[in-house]
Amino acid sequence: MRVVFMGSPEFAVGTLNLLLKSENEVIAIYTKAPKPSGRGQRLTKSPVHAIAEENDIEVCTPTSLKSLMEQEKLRNFKPDIVVVVSYGLILPKEILYIPKYGCINIHPSLLPRWRGAAPIQHAILAGDQETGVSIIQLNEGLDSGPILKQKKFIIGKNDNYKTLYDRLSILGSNLLMEILNKIEKQVPLEQRDDNVCYADKVEDYRIYASNACEVAYRKVKAFYPKAFVKIENKRLRILDADFKVNLSLTSAQGEIINDDMHISLESGVLIPKVVQMEGRNPCMVADFIRGLKSSMVKKFIE
Secondary structure, three states, X not given: OEEEEXXXXXXXXXXXXXXXXXXXXXXXXXXXXXXXXXXXXXEEOOHHHHHHHHXXXXXXXXXXXXXXXXXXXXXXXXXXXXXXXXXXXXXXHHHHOOXXXXXXXXXXXXXXXXXXXXXHHHHHXXXXXXXXXXXXXXXXOOOOOOEEEXXXXXXXXXXXHHHHHHHHHHHHHHHHHHHHHOHHXXXXXXXXXXXXXXXXXXXXXXXXXXXXXXXXXXXXXXXXXXOEEEEOOEEEEEEEEEEEEOOOOOOXXXXXXXXXXXXXXXXXXXXXXXXEEOOOOOEEHHHHHHOOOOOOOOOXXX
């Protein structure tokens, strides 16, 4: 089968590698254009872009697919199917009907729950007990196309954004290959409307003194490795934590209540386990505290 692949981040790499090892022919790869990054602001190619070049596959980096020129370009590839994995651009309806079998997408949630840009983070923030992957036929809506296949698993206590990201990437890749091997026999199932919710892009990774302790804990897991508190105007990332419910706690919210850096919040205590101060390496809380010149007791997160 002639496949055009559209994807950009690391999440899409596993799928692309499996496609390249399969009997399918990847005839072109669409990915986000290189962008400046790092201290030197050097142009950096996406992980998918790098793999395309290693395999001498034509790379396309349009900023939009709405123009007639881009649509004609895709049509000239004569794809049987377009596989979309975290691409980053919207596919207009004209693109959707070019391939023989349409455009299919790997989405890391149990659709129709968590349509949108940040399904993994929102599943953790909401305290969902399970998550999974949905392979859908793309339509003109936002992640609203019919489901070709879906598989779920339990979210464990030790899971965070990174562990779910990796597991969902592997699961999605394997599920997609199952579908491609039997694409003519797939029977799409329309999504139900009674469980639709949306996962907007997350831009604020801060834990606030006003947060409840379980909310703060979920932020640590959902935003790994970016969740942080501010102490004396400095950012302290919390990479791993636990929490303890204590409805009778009398300490002020946001107060660091002991030398183990437990933080008093609404309904209980956030217990940091692994932290990272600005400009330093990650470390266990005990090691971080030993490196301080003065006690953290009675300090507050801002």
